[in-house]
Structure formats: C-alpha cells, structure tokens
Amino acid sequence: MASIALNKTDDKPDYPEDRELARRCASGDERAMREVFAEHEPRLRKLLYRNLGSREDAEELAITTFIRFWKSAHRFRGSSSLKAYLTRIALNLGRDAGRKRCPVEVPLGESVAEEHPWADKIREGMLRLEREDRELLSLYYLEDWDYNEICDSLSISYDVLKTRLVRARKKLRQIVEEQN
Helix, strand or coil: CCCCCCCCCCCCCCCHHHHHHHHHHHCCCHHHHHHHHHHHHHHHHHHHHHHHCCHHHHHHHHHHHHHHHHHHHHHCCCCCCHHHHHHHHHHHHHHHHHHHCCCCCCCCCHHHHHHCCCHHHHHHHHHHCCHHHHHHHHHHHHCCCCHHHHHHHHCCCHHHHHHHHHHHHHHHHHHHHHHC
C-alpha cells in the first residue's frame, strides 16, 4: 500500500496501480471491471448494510456504486486509493438512501453480539447518532480502517478526523450511558 501523507508539507499520495486499473475500466476492459468488483464489493456491501440496516438496500447500492464508478472511471486521477474512492461513492449513495427512509437497525455482526454484552445498547446508540458519526465509527471500529484510509476516503484532514472521532465516541458513550 502506498504511503499516505497527512500533513500539508508532505506530497499528496499517489496510487498508480489504482489509476491504471481505473483506466482499464474506463476503456471497457471487462477483466478489470470484474477485478474491481470482486475486490471491493463484499466490503462495500457490508459497510452499506451496517449503515442502512437492510441487506437488499445494501446489495442494490453496492451494485449502483460500481455502475457509477464504471461510468466515471475516466475521471479517477489516483490522488486517493480506489478503495477510498469507491467508499466515498457508496457512502454518498447511502446518505441519499438514508434521507428517503429511516434505518431500522444497525447490524454490528454476530461475532460482536456474542462477544460484547453491551452490543444491543451500542447498536441502539449507533441508531441515535447522526449519519456522519455512524459512518465514521463504522469505518474505524467495524471495518478496522486506519486513520489514513478514513482521511483519504472522506477527504478530511488528520486533525479533523481525530476531533470527529473523539466527539462521535463521546456522543455514543453518552447515549449508551443514558440507556442504563
């Protein structure tokens, strides 16, 4: 994985392999399209499911994410990773879908529910968070993304990310504590 610069004095990150893959997609290379889909679809579907609470909506929006990417692959410049670029498209689609209806639940995954006695309270707390906070916490804790990947995907600075994560954690903690 390419090194990602987080302060203003460093060079911007560059992802030449991702840029080449996007170029191949833009030229209609079906093998490249299948490669992008196979690598990223499961992760995006899971992320959308956690944010929307509906498997059907998550599957539909994951497919829509790739259709949008393939139509606009010629605009991908490689200044962010393909993973971050696709995630940004998926989260934007999820936000649009979330405005049209309220999510019913935020799935944390069966292993979390089995391991953590507060899983139900955390799930309920996540529902009460603003969508941006829920997405941020999902990327960091449930998807195990590092700060660099989140900054890249959401097009925010390292300092903004740290501040938003601290605030989102505090909000979630307050909500969970209020439930007790």
